Amino acid sequence: MPYEMMLSSLVWMEHGSACFTWFGPTPKVTITDPDLAKDVLSNKFGHFEKPKFPTLTKLFSDSLANHEGEKWVKHRRILNPAFHLEKLKLMLPAFSACCEELVSKWMESLGSDGSYEVDVWPEMQILTGDVISRTAFGSSYLEGRRIFQLQAEQTERLLKCMQKIVIPGYMSLPTKNNRKMHQTKKETDSILRGLVDKRMQAMKEGECTKDDLLGLLLESNMRHTEEDGQSNHGLTIEEVIEECKLFYFAGMETTSVLLTWTILLLSMHPEWQDRAREEILGLFGKNKPEYEGLSRLKIVTMILYEVLRLYPPAVTFTRKTYKQMEIGGVTYPAGVIVELPVLLIHHDLNIWGSDAHEFKPDRFAEGISKASKNPGAFLPFGWGPRICIGQNFALLEAKMALCMILQCFKLELMPSYTHAPYSMPSCHGARWRTVSWAWCSCGRAAGCCTGCGGGRGGWSWRCARRASAARATASSPATSGSTGG
C-alpha cells in the first residue's frame, strides 16, 4: 500500500473525521464527515476543481469527467439527455442481448453434473464492456469491442509507468511503453473516427437510428452544424470521439465491479439469493425482464444498494481547492487536495451502526434516506453537479443482468475462494483518481496490486487475494433440479 494512504488511514483512525497528510509536495486533507464531503462535492461557490493530469487526459480521454467551468456545463447539458429514462428504455434490448449471450455461454458450459465454475470478474467485465459497445455503437458494436480491448491495454501500460509519471516530461520520453501508448491512442482514435464517419453518412441519408449514445452525440453535432455553424452549440467530432472513449472508462469497470461483488455476496448469503430469485420469478417468470418490472424490483434494489455501500466501485473522490476555502471551520489555501474516502464513510460505525461491516440489505428496506443516521452518507455515485451521469444506466444494467442470471442459475461459492478484499489500481479498465485508499473490510488484508507495482491510479475493489477473481458455481435448475426457479 502506498505510504501516504497507509498514513492517511492510520491518522484518520487516530484523529477523526479530518486529517492532514502530504501527497508528495502537495498538502492533502482527508474528510470523512459526510456533510462536509457533500459541501465539497456540491461546489456551491466554484472553489473546487478536479486535480489535473494533462498528459494522462490526452492519452485516455479529454472529456466530461475532466472538463471544468463552461466547457463542462456545455458537455453535461448535451450528454444528460442520452441518460434520461426514456432513452434508457430504448437501450434495454441491448442490455438483455448482452446478458442473453452470457447466460447462453454458461448454459453451454454446464458439465455432466449440471454445474459450471465461473471466474466471475472477467465474465462481468466482458458483459459490461459489451453493454457499453452495444449502447454506444448500436449495430457496429463488434468494432466497438476492439476499442474496449485497446483501452484496457492502455490502462495496463499506464499502470506500468505509474511510479515515474510524476517526473516532469517523463511521458514525452520515447520509451517503448510510451511509444506504444501513443500508438494505441492513435489506433483507438482512428477506429472511432471510422465509426463516426460511417454513422454521420448514414444519418445524413436518414438510414440510421439515433437512439444509441453515438447517435445522440452526433445529433447534437449535426444540429450545431445545420443551425448556425457555431461550435458553442454542439460537440465537434473530436469531442464526440473523446466522450465515446469516456463511456468505456467510466462505465465498464465500475459496473463490472458492482456485479462481481453482488454475485459473490449472493453466493455467500443464499437466503438473499433465494429472496431475490423469488421476487424476480414472481415478476417475470422465465420471461425477458421489461422496464416496468425492473423498476418495481424491491429486494434486488436493496441488495444492489448494500453492495454499493460495502464495496463502492469508486472508493474515493478527490478535489483540489481552486481558491482559499473554508471547510468545517478550517481555512485552506488554494492548491490543497481534498480527499473524500467514500469507502470509509460507508463503513462508519457511528453512522451505519455496529453492523456496518456486515451484508444486511434490510437496512435499505425503507429507502436510502432511512438506511442510516445520516441520509447523506450513501455516496456511491458521488454527489452534487458532478454526480455520476450513468447511475441509472448502471443500475438498470445490473438489475437486468441479475434477473437473467438468477432466472437460470443457482450460485454457490467455490470452497477455494478466500475472502480478503482490498482496493487496487484497476488493471482492466480505469477510473482515474489522483489518490486513493487501501483498506480491508474484514481486517485481514490490505494492499495493492503487486502486478501493477501499486502507485496512484484508478482503484476498484478486488475480491480475492490469490485468485484473479472469485469463483462461483452456477448450476442450471433445469438440468440439476436444484432450487433455481
Ligand code: HEM
Ligand atoms: C456502478 C457503476 C458506477 C459507479 C459506482 C459510478 C460512480 C461514479 C462516481 C462516484 C462519479 C463521480 C466522480 C467524482 O465526483 O469525482 C462518476 C462520474 C461519472 N460517471 Fe459514473 N459510475 C458508474 C457507472 C457509470 C456508467 C455506466 C457511465 C456511463 C455509461 C458513467 C459515466 C460517468 C461520467 C461521464 C462521469 C463524470 C460526470 C461529470 O464529471 O460530470 N458511470 N461515476
